[in-house]
Each structure stands twice: as structure tokens, then as C-alpha cells.
Amino acid sequence: AQTVTQSQPEMSVQEAETVTLSCTYDTSESDYYLFWYKQPPSRQMILVIRQEAYKQQNATENRFSVNFQKAAKSFSLKISDSQLGDAAMYFCAYRSAVGYGGSQGNLIFGKGTKLSVKP
Amino acid sequence: DTAVSQTPKYLVTQMGNDKSIKCEQNLGHDTMYWYKQDSKKFLKIMFSYNNKELIINETVPNRFSPKSPDKAHLNLHINSLELGDSAVYFCASSQPGSYNEQFFGPGTRLTVL
Numbered sequence A: 001a002q003t004v005t006q007s008q009p010e011m012s013v014q015e016a017e018t019v020t021l022s023c024t025y026d027t028s029e030s031d032y033y034l035f036w037y038k039q040p041p042s043r044q045m046i047l048v049i050r051q052e053a054y055k056q057q058n059a060t061e062n063r064f065s066v067n068f069q070k071a072a073k074s075f076s077l078k079i080s081d082s083q084l085g086d087a088a089m090y091f092c093a094y095r096s097a098v099g100y101g102g103s104q105g106n107l108i109f110g111k112g113t114k115l116s117v118k119p
Numbered sequence B: 001d002t003a004v005s006q007t008p009k010y011l012v013t014q015m016g017n018d019k020s021i022k023c024e025q026n027l028g029h030d031t032m033y034w035y036k037q038d039s040k041k042f043l044k045i046m047f048s049y050n051n052k053e054l055i056i057n058e059t060v061p062n063r064f065s066p067k068s069p070d071k072a073h074l075n076l077h078i079n080s081l082e083l084g085d086s087a088v089y090f091c092a093s094s095q096p097g098s099y100n101e102q103f104f105g106p107g108t109r110l111t112v113l
Helices: none
Strands: A003-005 A010-014 A019-021 A024-026 A032-039 A046-052 A064-069 A074-079 A088-096 A113-118 B004-007 B010-013 B019-025 B031-037 B043-050 B053-057 B064-070 B073-078 B087-094 B108-112
Touching: A003 A088, A010 A019, A019 A113, A024 A074, A032 A064, A032 A074, A046 A064, A046 A074, A074 A088, B004 B087, B010 B019, B019 B031, B019 B087, B019 B108, B031 B073, B043 B064, B043 B073, B073 B087
Parallel strands: A010 A113, B010 B108
Antiparallel strands: A003 A024, A019 A074, A032 A046, A032 A088, A064 A074, A088 A113, B004 B019, B019 B073, B031 B043, B031 B087, B043 B053, B064 B073, B087 B108
């Protein structure tokens, strides 16, 4: 079974600085998808960034980028120019590329990292 | 327009009661999910439905029964509520494709007293 590990329960960053959130995963599959979700206090789950395992190029979305190391099974999230609105729980998630009967598989989440942004 | 909606957003009830949470998506997606987020913020899949057929049931007690009247709705019915059922329940939906991105509802915070 696949597992996702986020080793940092809490992180803190100064406004305008850069922070990196760690995520490692365990799988025997070669094709899969990885995601970072943000959950602010409103509790809405918001997709931040996604990565396909077969793509070597790291995904980037504005101030958010990932460092995807497939061999090391590592998928870290870098937030540049941190803003107060970035304060939230961040969840790393894994999804198999092989679904059931042609449908999609469920997301497997890490336990989350609570990010605080200091003004 | 709200893509994935859930009702109610808050639900407070007594132990032993039966309650339902409704979920609707207007995205035309084929697959819908229920996730449970416990007090430690851990999110775990409960059910997945594809075209009204159950395809995943991750060792959830049979007091929980998902019901899908049509492709756009996936309701969660819970019988004989227990204290440990207190959590936030998220509905999500997705469509076959390269990413199969899941879109989440706003969550329902269930408190069992």
C-alpha cells in the first residue's frame, strides 16, 4: 500500500521569505500523480500544484514550485515570497495512475504541515 | 456557481441518532468521493462512487452508507452515531483525464455529543 509522509508538523516563515515543505512517499508503482493541497482556516481544500510522475520537469505555479525526485520518492513544495495569505495547513497527496474499472483512484494524504507566516 | 456543495456545513447531534449529509456537484464528473478528516487533521478516503457504483470502501463501519441517486449526488447516511464519528466530512468529485483533479466541497463539521 502507498503511504505519504510529511515530517514537519509545523513550519514558520517570515513574510516575503522562502519556505520549503517536505514530503516523501512510498510506492511500487511507476506511474502516479502527486499533489499539494492547501487548507486555510476556512477548511476549504484548495489544489496548489500537481505533478505527473513521468514528467521530469518540476511543476511551477506562480510563487509555488516543487522539487520532484522520483528515485528518492520525494516531492517538496517551495513557496517563494511568502504572503500572509499562505498561512494554512498544507497536505501532500498521492494518487495512483491506475484506477478501478477505468475510474480514478482515491487520494492518499500525508498528515499535513501547518505553515505560519510572520509579518 | 458552486462546483461541489455540501449540506449542512455544521451538524450537531446526540449519540445514537441517524443523520445524513448531502453532496451535489455540477461539474458533470463521473466519480465522487467521501473523505473523513479527524481531529488531528488527517484526511482519509471513505468511499468512492463511479457512475453510481461503489468502487472503494476503505474499512468503514457499516453504520456509514453512501447513497447515489444520480451521477451528480452522493449522500452519506450515518446510523447510530458515536462520539468517534465527530469529524469533518468532505465530498469531492473528479473526471477521467490526465490529472483526475479532485474538486472538494466545503466540508461538513459533524459534532456528536
